[in-house]
Amino acid sequence: xxxxxxxxxxxxxxxxxxxxxxxxxxxxxxxxxxxxxxxxxxxxxxxxxxxxxxxxxxxxxxxxxxxxxxxxxxxxxxxxxxxxxxxxxxxxxxxxxxxxxxxxxxxxxxxxxxxxxxxxxxxxxxxxxxxxxxxxxxxxxxxxxxxxxxxxxxxxxxxxxxxxxxxxxxxxxxxxxxxxxxxxxxxxxxxxxxxxxxxxxxxxxxxxxxxxxxxxxxxxxxxxxxxxxxxxxxxxxxxxxxxxxxxxxxxxxxxxxxxxxxxxxxxxxxxxxxxxxxxxxxxxxxxxxxxxxxxxxxxxxxxxxxxxxxxxxxxxxxxxxxxxxxxxxxxxxxxxxxxxxxxxxxxxxxxxxxxxxxxxxxxxxxxxxxxxxxxxxxxxxxxxxxxxxxx
Numbered sequence: 016x017x018x019x020x021x022x023x024x025x026x027x028x029x030x031x032x033x034x035x036x037x038x039x040x041x042x043x044x045x046x047x048x049x050x051x052x053x054x055x056x057x058x059x060x061x062x063x064x065x066x067x068x069x070x071x072x073x074x075x076x077x078x079x080x081x082x083x084x085x086x087x088x089x090x091x092x093x094x095x096x097x098x099x100x101x102x103x104x105x106x107x108x109x110x111x112x113x114x115x116x117x118x119x120x121x122x123x124x125x126x127x128x129x130x131x132x133x134x135x136x137x138x139x140x141x142x143x144x145x146x147x148x149x150x151x152x153x154x155x156x157x158x159x160x161x162x163x164x165x166x167x168x169x170x171x172x173x174x175x176x177x178x179x180x181x182x183x184x185x186x187x188x189x190x191x192x193x194x195x196x197x198x199x200x201x202x203x204x205x206x207x208x209x210x211x212x213x214x215x216x217x218x219x220x221x222x223x224x225x226x227x228x229x230x231x232x233x234x235x236x237x238x239x240x241x242x243x244x245x246x247x248x249x250x251x252x253x254x255x256x257x258x259x260x261x262x263x264x265x266x267x268x269x270x271x272x273x274x275x276x277x278x279x280x281x282x283x284x285x286x287x288x289x290x291x292x293x294x295x296x297x298x299x300x301x302x303x304x305x306x307x308x309x310x311x312x313x314x315x316x317x318x319x320x321x322x323x324x325x326x327x328x329x330x331x332x333x334x335x336x337x338x339x340x341x342x343x344x345x346x347x348x349x350x351x352x353x354x355x356x357x358x359x360x361x362x363x364x365x366x367x368x369x370x371x372x373x374x375x376x377x378x379x380x381x382x383x384x385x386x387x388x389x390x391x392x393x394x395x396x397x398x399x400x401x402x403x404x405x406x
Contacts, residue, residue: 022351030382035351037344037380037387047385051336052343054369055385059340060333067332068212068262069115070205070339071122071392083114091250098237100246101230107254108223111262112137115213122392124209128200135191136213143187144221151180152225177301185294188218188265189272196273196280203359204273204342205389207280208335211269215262222261223253244314248321256324260300263331264293270338275346277358300327343387347379359389368392 017026021038031040032055039047051057054066065072065080072080087110095103116137119125125132155176192210195201201210224231271289273280300323307319350357361374367381368391380387 022348024351027382032380032382032385034375034378034380034382036348037385039385047344048337048340050385052340052380052385052387053336053390059336061336062329062332064259064332067336067339068209068259068266069118070209070390071124072118080114080118083117087111087114088251088255091254092247095241095246095250096243098239098241100238100241101227101233101236103246103250104227104253105224105231107250108220108227110254111258112213112217112220115216119213124206124392131198132195132210135195136210137217139191140188140214140217141221143190144218145225147183147187148222148225151176151183177298177305181294181298181301184218184222184261185264185268185290185297188215188261189268189290192265192269193272193280196269199279202273202277202279203346203389204270204275205339207269207273208266208339212262212266212335215265216258218265219257219261223257227253245317248317251321252324256321256328259328260324260331261297263328263335264297266335267331267338268293270342275342275349277346300324343389346389347387350379357389359387361388 017028017030017040018024019026019033019036019038019040021033022036024033024035026033026040032038033040037047037052039050048059051059051061051066053070054063057063057066064084069080087107091103091107091110094100094106116133119132119136120129189211192207192214195210196207201207268286268290269280271286272282274283274285304320304323307316307323311319347357356377357379359379361376361378363376365374365378365388366372367374367384367386368388369386370381370384372381372383374381374388378388
């Protein structure tokens with residue numbers, strides 16, 4: 016038998032990872048940042064979208080979700096190139112929230128409470144997103160008219176609209192997920208962060224549909240001449256970058272609300288601090304995006320705006336992955352120090368959701384590949400429990 020250098024648990028000689036704290040016996044430091052706890056074959060700083068925002072898909076055909084994501088990106092672009100700009104914008108806006116609903120169903124994220132989960136992550140976000148967007152768009156138009164009439168219009172005035180927008184988005188998009196995170200069934204960081212990302216994605220979709228509604232409502236579904244570069248970037252921003260950015264920001268806030276370890280989420284100084292930081296971050300993103308719009312035009316504006324969105328989305332995906340990874344490692348380490356078994360650990364006979372190797376009783380990680388058992392879908396964990404009971 017070997018001994019884990021991190022938590023002093025006895026391990027089988029053939030184990031590479033500690034079943035209790037997830038430490039790698041062959042290095043990589045305390046937090047093993049070279050091996051992502053959700054998908055150990057990837058580094059923590061990888062830009063894999065699916066394993067970042069849909070962590071429990073690692074054992075339920077992740078390739079299916081990758082294919083679906085490619086389809087979410089490609090289908091609206093193809094429609095736009097065919098001249099169906101309005102239809103492309105609608106599809107781009109709603110595709111990511113629809114993908115999340117399939118994900119929730121696949122991994123049983125809603126714990127047999129589909130009505131509550133749907134209302135909290137989707138319906139609330141749609142209603143608040145549409146109402147808030149209509150309010151700030153009306154206020155922005157009125158302010159622009161007043162400034163033009165008085166002759167005091169400043170080109171930088173548009174940037175000042177970004178702060179109330181950032182505050183409204185961050186606070187309103189958290190409402191539904193916070194309601195869920197306070198439930199006993201959703202008592203850990205992965206649940207809270209997943210609901211936060213889904214709510215942010217849906218809020219962004221509602222905002223995009225509201226912004227593009229004047230074009231959509233004209234009924235002119237097909238255009239003979241299309242500015243390919245401009246509308247391609249609009250489709251990518253509405254369908255990919257905006258949902259990822261807003262969803263990641265809200266997911267980070269909900270992770271702070273839930274905290275590390277078990278127990279329903281609660282308001283805390285850390286949650287308030289992270290929320291303030293996220294508001295500043297979203298304000299900075301919107302301000303620079305508006306500055307690009309004001310100070311450039313043509314191809315330069317189009318390319319610069321989409322590149323800026325891509326950079327911010329990539330950074331936030333890395334932050335989400337790091338938050339999930341550290342939460343899984345630190346929660347398991349704390350439980351091992353208390354000599355307790357976390358609720359998401361394997362009970363009895365079970366198999367790793369990623370590599371299908373046997374799991375030890377009470378294991379929080381697979382000793383072969385290092386996958387966190389908590390990253391398995393709730394449906395997979397129920398199957399493991401059923402199989403263990405039958406054995």
